[in-house]
Amino acid sequence: MLHEPCQVRNEAALSDAPDASRGSEQRRIKSTQQDVCGTIFRCLPLFFPLTILWNWNIKRRLFAEVRDLGIVDVNITGRDIVGGLAGYNGDSSITKCYSSGTISASGSSDRWWLSGGVGGLVGLNWGTVTDCYVNGSVTIIGEDKFAGGLIGDNGGSVTQCFSAGSVSGNHSVGGLVGTNPGEVTDCYSTTTVNGDSSVNGNSVVGGLVGQNNKWGRGALEPAVGFIARCYSSGPVSGDGRVGGLVGWNAGIYIEGVVSHSLWDVLTSGRTWSAGGTGKTTAEMHTGKTFLDAGWDFMSETTNGTEDIWWILEGKDYPRLSWENAPQ
Secondary structure, eight states: OOOOOEEEESSEEEOSOOOGGGOSEEEEEEESSOOEEEEEESOOOOOOOSEEEOOOOGGGOBOSEEEEEEEEEEEEEESSSEESSEEEEOSOEEEEEEEEEEEEEESOOSOTTOOOEEESSEEEESSEEESOEEEEEEEEESSOOEEESSEEEESSEEESOEEEEEEEESSEEESSEEEOSSEEESOEEOOEEEEOTTTTSOOEEESSEEEOOEEOSSTTOEEOOEEESOEEOSOEEESSEEESSEEEOOOSSSOOEEESOEEEHHHHOOSOOSSSEEEOHHHHTOHHHHHTTTOOBTTOOTTOSSOOEEOOTTTSOOEETTTTOOO
């Protein structure tokens, strides 16, 4: 079943922020409509963006473990690093969370060291994101930033997540992740993706990931993007490097890795990708296509026993086991 975390709606403010030294805590949020709560562990002061306009500020970083929390109907406008749940997730974990609504970023940054990651859930991720999803709109206007349906810039780990909705931007634009020097495994995107290179002449656009690989955290630390057992099925358009699954799979030293991943050549409108294998819609609705690629499905043990995926044979794409899996 889809997890049903506590929800936060409209404008909200934190009340009685817990002392980080007290360990596991429950944080209550005052809402204009109703009181709701989310469970947060080992938490420093956390900022929940809902209907807000901001510039990047270190005080709004997230250093916590967040579980079972939904942020819905957001309307967020920012400049540097912007996300529906967190602008920046540093070495922390976000599990079974979701967001919906509209995220946008515009204007130039006066902070040259910021990548400008903009995502439906997290702008810049150096931690772990697991069992999460986004159904919303991510839009970047006029400047070079990384845009992703779930995460704008991922240098951490993203596992068993998905995104739906739409993403548009002008640099590295992806249905799930804009740019990925980290790891993305067992994820998918049905997001509509559009990239415009008129701003910088060099946009990279992918149904799942725009750019797979770039610089690491340090100025001289290369990082290799890794994608495994993922797929995308949404329409992909743009006028730069445009791929059905990945727009660009290259970095400073070596290429990223794209393993056992697929995209729908018909629904995406793309027969080429910088990584992955293109399939028809009929093939993407067939379990054997994914089993042959080593995907771990329910009711089989050849590819593993974690039961990560299930499929409605002949009628739909694979879904994650926590999504309304048949009993």
